[in-house]
C-alpha cells in the first residue's frame with residue numbers, strides 16, 4: 001500500500017484525491033492516510049479517516065517513516081520551503097506546479113532531492129496529457145515536415161477560491177504568468193525545448209497581483225517562434241479557454257475547445273483532415289500513475305525531471321523580465 005500525506009487540502013487537492021481513488025479502483029494500492037491544512041474546516045471531512053494536522057510542518061514532523069510520499073498542494077510560495085523540509089526529513093515529494101516562486105527556490109528543491117536521494121517530481125499536468133503527447137510526436141517525428149511556428153493561448157477562470165486570495169499576491173503566486181501560463185510554458189518546453197529568448201507585453205489588473213494578462217513571443221533557432229497569451233481576468237472558461245496550433249511546412253495541428261465543443265485535428269496542405277481526438281482520462285491520472293510507477297519500481301523520473309520544471313520557471317521569469325523592460329527581448 002502506497003501511503004500519501006497531502007499538505008494543502010484546498011481546490012487542487014480535490015482532483016488529486018479523485019485521482020488516487022481512480023487509481024485505487026484500478027488496483028493500484030494507494031491511499032491518503034494523513035492531511036494538513038491551516039484551515040480546520042478544510043480537513044473536517046477527513047476526520048476519522050485520515051490523521052489530521054494544521055500547518056504542513058506539523059504533518060512533516062509527525063509522519064516520519066509513515067508515508068511513501070508527501071503530495072504538496074500548498075500555495076506556490078510554500079512549495080520550495082515545504083519540499084526542501086520534507087526531503088531533508090526523508091520524504092519523497094510530488095509537488096504541484098509551478099515548481100517554485102522563482103528559479104533559486106526551484107534550485108533549492110533540486111539540491112534537496114539530490115542531497116537526500118529522494119524522488120521529486122513536479123505535477124506538470126499538461127505535459128502528461130495524451131493530447132500533448134500526440135503533438136510532441138508530430139513535432140519530433142516531423143510528421144507534417146519542419147515546424148514553422150506555434151500559438152498557445154489560455155484565458156479565463158479568475159481563481160477566486162484561493163486561501164486569503166493568495167493567487168492575487170505576486171509574492172505568493174507569481175501572478176497569472178507563473179500560475180496559469182505555466183501550463184503552456186511547460187507544454188512548450190516539453191514539445192519544443194527551452195527557447196533562446198522571449199519578448200513579452202503584460203498588464204496588471206489588481207494591485208499587487210503581478211501580471212494578470214500577458215502576450216509572449218518565444219524565439220527558437222532557425223526563425224521558429226511560439227506565440228502565447230494568458231489572461232485570468234475573465235471570470236469563467238466558457239469561451240475559448242485554451243487552444244493550441246502548431247504550423248508545419250506541410251500542414252497544421254489544431255487543438256481547441258469552444259463551449260462544450262472540442263476539436264483536435266491534423267490538416268495537411270491539401271486540406272485533408274485527420275481526427276486526432278481520442279478518449280482519455282485526466283492529465284492528473286497520467287502524472288500520478290507515472291510518479292507512483294517510478295516510486296514503486298525504484299526508477300528515476302526521466303519524463304518530467306525536476307530540472308525541466310525548473311527550466312519552465314526560468315522561461316517564465318525571463319518573460320516577466322521582458323514585460324518589466326517594456327517588451328525588450330530577453331535571453332532565457
Ligand SMILES: NC(=O)c1ccc[n+]([C@@H]2O[C@H](COP(=O)([O-])OP(=O)(O)OC[C@H]3O[C@@H](n4cnc5c(N)ncnc54)[C@H](O)[C@@H]3O)[C@@H](O)[C@H]2O)c1
Pocket residue numbers: 007008009010011012013036037038039042054055056057073074075076078096097098123125161162163166179
Ligand atoms: N495542475 C493544475 O491544473 C492546478 C490547478 C489549480 C491549482 N494548481 C496549483 O496547486 C497549488 C494550490 O492551489 P489551489 O488552487 O489548490 O489553492 P487553495 O488556496 O485552494 O489551496 C491551498 C490550501 O493550502 C492551505 N494552506 C495554506 N498555508 C498552509 C500551511 N502553512 N499549512 C497547511 N496548509 C496550508 C490553505 O488553507 C488552502 O486550503 C498552487 O500551486 C496552484 O498553482 C494546479
